[in-house]
Amino acid sequence: MMRTFVVGDIHGALKALVQLLNKLEVKEEDTFIFMGDYVDGWSESAQVIQFLTEFSQKFNCIFIKGNHDVWCENWLRFNTVNKTWYLHGGKETMESYNGFSEDEKKKHLEFFDNLKLYHIDDKNRLFIHAGFTSMHGVEKEVVEEAFYYDRTLWEMAVSLDKHLDEDSELYPNRLKHYHEIYIGHTPTINYNSYEPMNGANIWNVDTGAAFYGKLSAMDINTKEVFQSDVVRTLYPNEKGRNPF
Template identity: 65%
Template sequence: MRTLAVGDIHGGLKGLIQLLDKLHLKPDDSLIFLGDYVDGWSEAAQVIDYIIELSKTQSCVFIKGNHDVWCEQWLSTGNVNDVWYQHGGKETIESYKTFSENQRKIHLLFFEQMKLYHIDAQNRLFLHAGFTSMHGVKKESDYANFYYDRTLWEMAMAMDDSLSPASEKFPKRFKHYSEIYIGHTPTINYNIEEPINVANVWNVDTGAAFTGKLSAIDVATKEVFQSDKLTDLYPDELGRNKK
């Protein structure tokens, strides 16, 4: 049995299908999606349809990202968040034009049921962005940190490589979990196209929303699987590269 963490998809259904094909999934494999299924490429609504169907035959955990929060709010109220609209929301709204009211209700329920974080039997933590409490996610006072916070990743990137979990200087936030898997901050921001590991934190967002690839990682073996660059899969689109 494998547990595979999947990075931010951002409406790139072609990348997701290609990635899953490379995974050669077996019935007992588990997929943990780290959020941001929508906003960017033209097939956001189609991504949601696809992963809903996928979850009927494959063990899946769906973590909620900040873009998913915005989309959920729109599906629930019809109100368009201006920041969201300018950062992929426009493309997501357009992808829903052919979807019926009933289909939208099914998607809204799916968004509402997404998890803010997941902790597995090996004490590995999976969430979209980060958390700020030194006592762990269960003591977090502001749930929005789970899908917005970047300080956890910024702290990891600033750490001395020689620090071990036994060190008094090792961040207390990190010590609560054997490993932490996140998305939210594209690794291509650091000119790296694969998931980045710092301390016990793994960043699996490899920039599929922009010029990068969609990635998955086997959390046991650390084998990485990737799609082609989304710009190659959607050559007639700009995605979020126009920002």
């Protein structure tokens, strides 16, 4: 049976990613949708990009762009260091590239270039790193940065009255365009949840791998959840990313 997994924010945790994929018992016909923020946090950001590049040559993968990926992409392209990025994982990402050749960096830049801002599948399920602000859907969004920075979509979903019917005129128009919406970006550990969370028709699969949570994958058809160990236990001599 064909399976589709959505994978939360990795943040340089290659050990957690490999452990998670082993738990999935990956099959050739599986599809993987990665929700962005591949870098910044733990010490293996460049190695994560290398691994994903090779992994995508064997398996069907869709890669969404996160805000940390934008920062890293700009560094690789222009050799400029965003100060905010540097303080929130960029330093560790830059260090992870020690020993990588210029040709290898160019290939990684191609990876970042090809990341999608969002993906909509044949069942009208939207996959996006953070959110969007347009009440008319992602196609009408005028601020691209919302796709990898917005938190209002998720904040709205978790605060929504669970008894409010989708047909109600009070139901948010933003949510009516898609059968389901999958996001990362906002760690569920901020809400004291160590597993993916559901609010309205939105699933948040960022379970805080950058901090003291786990890396998660979800089968989007069965909603079965798979998780790595707590990531900081896999990197006992590191602190992880500063909260941001």
